[in-house]
Amino acid sequence: MSDYFSIFHGWMIPISRATEDYGLDFNQVLEHCAIKKDDFRDHESRLSAEKIALIIDYCNQKTNKHDFAIGIAKNFHPGMFHALGYSMMSSSTLKDALLRIARYKKVVSNTCELHVTQDLSTVKMQMDVKQYEDSKRPILNHECIICFAATLVSFCREALNSEFNPQALYLNWPKPKGNLDYLNTFFNCEIHFDSPYIVFEFDASTVNSKLIGGNPLLTQHHEKMLDEYITRLDKSDIVQQVKNNIHELLDLGTPSQTDIAANIGMSLRSLQRQLHEKNTSFREILEQTRKKLALDYITQQHLMFSEIGYLLGFSTVGNFNRAFKRWTNCTPGEYRNSHC
Known part of the structure; x- marks a missing residue:
């Protein structure tokens, strides 16, 4: 059952780059996590969600840090999301891109549901992580959720070509002990723990502004592929x-x-x-x-x-x-x- 919940292999692109940034040997990381390069040679192959969590945990332990998930996000590349990444980049607004991510979430991973809503001042993306039927344990651990949130912010910054920051981040687990400067520095917004839901909150006027790279024809082409x-x-x-x-x-x-x-x-x-x-x-x-x-x-x-x-x-x-x-x-x- 654990292999049923999968993540698109494109995540290995920023993971490999992050291991270089952190001075780790990518091949050794794969070997430790029992992953073969043949597992993701096919351009549509997928990996178990648990394997990604294992990679992040292992790299954190090897570096004696807690920020490898952020390191992955800093190496965001549109290709990591199949045609969805390029469709996001060619969206007319950031909100359109967020809606597209929610619609085609299964391309990235089948481990969660995403819902985008808007009020007068904010646009919110809620992330509902699925659970294993037997244990009711969330399929994604905290570090994987942080990785997705940070990758989303990295995409927004690249799309806007600016120092974009979310308004707030709501996480549904207790505040961890230890230094959280790496989270505060990267997201540069209020981070709330013990929230009922996982929610990424953005300024509505910012995410509704037109993107320079918006191209409806490219978007339609990519969506057909998706x-x-x-x-x-x-x-x-x-x-x-x-x-x-x-x-x-x-x-x-x-x-x-x-x-x-x-x-x-x-x-x-x-x-x-x-x-x-x-x-x-x-x-x-x-x-x-x-x-x-x-x-x-x-x-x-x-x-x-x-x-x-x-x-x-x-x-x-x-x-x-x-x-x-x-x-x-x-x-x-x-x-x-x-x-x-």
């Missing part, structure tokens, strides 16, 4: 493919079974047959996906019910309210009041 890659990545799991496609299309309205079949690249009849063989149906998956997302969104008190309805593909907030009551036997407001 769609094809995700289809290949999930090809063996038809139920997961349907879930992923529903999730990706919901903010455009309720997707039809015909739309999903076309997205996956099969006939409607073939899709219906394969789902029947899995003892499920398109309607059931759509309902389950919406319900799960609704229960996730409803606990995020900064989201209005109309926004949640939109994210779930409902044409009106009334339709969302009726569906939510069907799922939970209470209104969204009643549920939020009793669970938050």
Whole structure:
């Protein structure tokens, strides 16, 4: 099961450069962590998420420091995220890039869910790390989460060609003992521990400003490559493919079974047959996906019910309210009041 949760091998690019910066032998690091170079020679290969955590922990121990995750982030390169990295760089705004990261998160890793929201002054990206079913242990450890957050900031700085800083970073674990200057120096913002959620907070006016490198045609080209890659990545799991496609299309309205079949690249009849063989149906998956997302969104008190309805593909907030009551036997407001 641990190998199911994977990370795109492109992370090895900044990891190898970071080992040079820290005076470590990259080949020795790989050998210690039982990783062979053949494991990531293929341009679409993936590595176990636990292997990445092992690399960071080992390098921290070898250098007697705690900042190797930051060292990885400082060596950010668009190629580490497949076509997603270049799609991010050609986005029209940083917010567009953040939304693209959230949409194509599985390209980078299938270890978490990402949600981007905005109010009048801030844009927030929430990171919900998945857990192992048996132990309920988070798949990503603290250092991997720090690495992702720092890499995100490195991307923003490169895209803006400036000393960009987030407004705040919220982490859902207790404040570590010891010197945290390396975190404060890199992020240069307020860092809050013991938060209910992992949230990266940015100034709305900054992330909504136009990027010099914005290029819609390049973005469309890269997104086509990403769609094809995700289809290949999930090809063996038809139920997961349907879930992923529903999730990706919901903010455009309720997707039809015909739309999903076309997205996956099969006939409607073939899709219906394969789902029947899995003892499920398109309607059931759509309902389950919406319900799960609704229960996730409803606990995020900064989201209005109309926004949640939109994210779930409902044409009106009334339709969302009726569906939510069907799922939970209470209104969204009643549920939020009793669970938050």
